[in-house]
Amino acid sequence: xxxxxxxxxxxxxxxxxxxxxxxxxxxxxxxxxxxxxxxxxxxxxxxxxxxxxxxxxxxxxxxxxxxxxxxxxxxxxxxxxxxxxxx
Numbered sequence: 901x902x903x904x905x906x907x908x909x910x911x912x913x914x915x916x917x918x919x920x921x922x923x924x925x926x927x928x929x930x931x932x933x934x935x936x937x938x939x940x941x942x943x944x945x946x947x948x949x950x951x952x953x954x955x956x957x958x959x960x961x962x963x964x965x966x967x968x969x970x971x972x973x974x975x976x977x978x979x980x981x982x983x984x985x986x987x
Contacts, residue, residue: 901949901950901951901952901956901983902947902948902949902983902984902985903947903948903949903950903953903956903981903982903983903984904945904946904947904980904981904982904984905945905946905947905948905956905957905960905978905980905981906943906944906945906978906979906980906981907943907944907945907946907960907964907968907976907977907978907979908941908942908943908944908976908977908979909941909942909944909964909968909969909974909975909976910939910940910941910942910974910975910976911939911941911973911974911975912973912974912975915973917938917939917940919940920938920939920940921938923938923940924936924937924938944964944968946960946963947984948960953981953983956981957978957981960978960981961978964976964978
């Protein structure tokens with residue numbers, strides 16, 4: 901079966917996030933003064949073949965641990981894994 905996975909990779913809590921700080925500093929100039937603690941990460945989407953949803957999730961987690969994230973400074977979350985029909 902074919903699956904689409906969505907993964908979010910972000911810096912671990914407590915680490916300086918210069919991109920997040922830049923966004924946070926710019927938002928008040930655009931009228932959003934009620935925002936704080938902005939963190940910027942990466943969104944990864946991929947399609948893969950697997951025997952089932954559990955096998956697909958296992959593969960995606962291993963990909964994220966070994967390649968898509970740096971476990972020393974980043975965390976990841978598998979946001980969604982959904983079956984793809986024929987695409």
